[in-house]
Amino acid sequence: MKDNNEMPGHLARRFQQIAVAVFLAEVEDAGFDLTPVQYAALATIKANPGLDQVTLAGLIAYDRTTITGVIDRLVQKGLAERRPSSRDRRARELEITDEGRRTLRKITPAVESAQRIMLRGLSAKEGEELMRLLRKAIAAGNELSRAPLREAQL
Amino acid sequence: MKDNNEMPGHLARRFQQIAVAVFLAEVEDAGFDLTPVQYAALATIKANPGLDQVTLAGLIAYDRTTITGVIDRLVQKGLAERRPSSRDRRARELEITDEGRRTLRKITPAVESAQRIMLRGLSAKEGEELMRLLRKAIAAGNELSRAPLREAQL
DNA sequence: TACTGATAGTCAGCATACTGAGCAATATCC
DNA sequence: GGATATTGCTCAGTATGCTGACTATCAGTA
Secondary structure (H helix, E strand, O other), rough: OHHHHHHHHHHHHHHHHHHHHHHHHHHOOOOOOOOOHHHHHHHHHOOOOOOHHHHHHHOOOOOOOHHHHHHHHHOOOOEEEEEEEOOOOEEEEEEEEEHHHHHHHEEEHHHHHHHHOOOOOOOHHHHHHHHHHHHHHHHHHHHOOOOOOOOOOO | OOOHHHHHHHHHHHHHHHHHHHHHHHHHHHOOOOOOHHHHHHHHHHHHHOOOHHHHHHHHHOOOHHHHHHHHHHHHHOEEEEEEOOOOOOOEEEEOHHHHHHHHHHHHHHHHHHHHHHHHHHHHHHHHHHHHHHHHHHHHHHHHHOOOOOOOOO
16 A cells, blocks of 8 residues: 555645644634634625625535535624525525624734644745645646535626 | 635645545445545554554544544444454454455555546646645644644554 | 553534535526 | 426535543553
8 A cells, every 4th residue: 555645635634634723723822713614704705795605605615515504603603694685585695794804804813824834844935836736736626526616706 | 815825724625625525436436435534544454453543543643533433434334343452451453354455455446546636737746746745744734733643653 | 559640442512524305496498 | 488497505414523521441650
C-alpha cells in the first residue's frame, strides 16, 4: 500500500481538519461562536441580500440539504432572517440582521488570522502557489461532487 | 470581505469535498461500499496487525472518539476484528480478516484511480508540488487539531 | 500497598455532508 | 389549459469529526 503522504485524498482530509481547528480556535479566542461553514454562509448572505437558499448553497458549494441546518443555526443565533419569497412561494429569502453585520465586522480579524495560521509552515510564495494549485484542482473537479460551485443567476 | 478563493480554509474544504466524492464514486464503480476513512483504517490495521485503537487513530490522525464508530462499521462488515488485549485490559487489539484482506486487494485500483482523478486538473509536476505543499503545511499545523498524527510506539 | 495521575475506550450531544424520498409550487410543452 | 417536468425546500437516515464526561485500568510514587 502507498504511504498516506502520497495520497492527495488523505492530505486533503488532514489539511481541512487543521483548517477547521485553527478557525474555531481563533474565532473562540475573539469571543465568538461561529463555525467556518456558518461564517461563509453569513458573509455570502450579507454580500447578496435577499438571495434564496439554493443560490446561497451554490455560491459556497454546500449541499442543499446541509444549508437548511446551517441557516437554522444562524437564525437561531439571531444573525440572519429567513422569510418567504414574494416572487416564488417555494423559496425563502435570506437577510443578514444588524447583529449579524456586527458579528461579521468584529470577527474578521480572527478569520484572517486563521487563514495565516493554517499556512504558517509555508513562505508567502508557497502559500500563494498552494492556493493556486488548489483552485486549479477544484475547478477541474467542480462537477464531481453533489454540491458544485454555481454562479449567481442574474 | 475577501473572495472565498483567497481563503485557504475554503479551498481546503472544497478540495476535500471533491476528494471524498471521487473516492466514493470510484469505489462504488468497483462494486464496493467503503468510505475513505474506513479504507485508511483498514489499510493501517493490515500494515500493523494487533495494534490498539489509540495507536490506529494516531497513525491516521483520527480522533479517538471517531475511530470507535469507524471500527464498529468495519467489524460489522466483517472486514476487521476487535478483541481484548492480553497485555492491557483497557485496550482492544485490531486485526484484519481474510475478507478484509480480499477487499483491500480488490479495491486498490479504484483507490489509486480516485487519487489520479482528484488531481486531473493538474500536470504531474503540479500534482507533486501540491502534495509537497500540503505535507509541509500539515506538518506545521499537526499539533493544532485535537487528532494530530502520531508515530507508532515501539 | 494505598494514592495519584495518566491512559484506553465509550457515550451523549452537536455540526457538517451526503443519499434518497417527498411535498408544494413553478415552468414548460402539447 | 392541462399534463408533465423541474425546482425549492425539508426530512429521515448514515457517516465523519469534534467537545466533554465517564468508567476501567494501568503506572508511578509515597
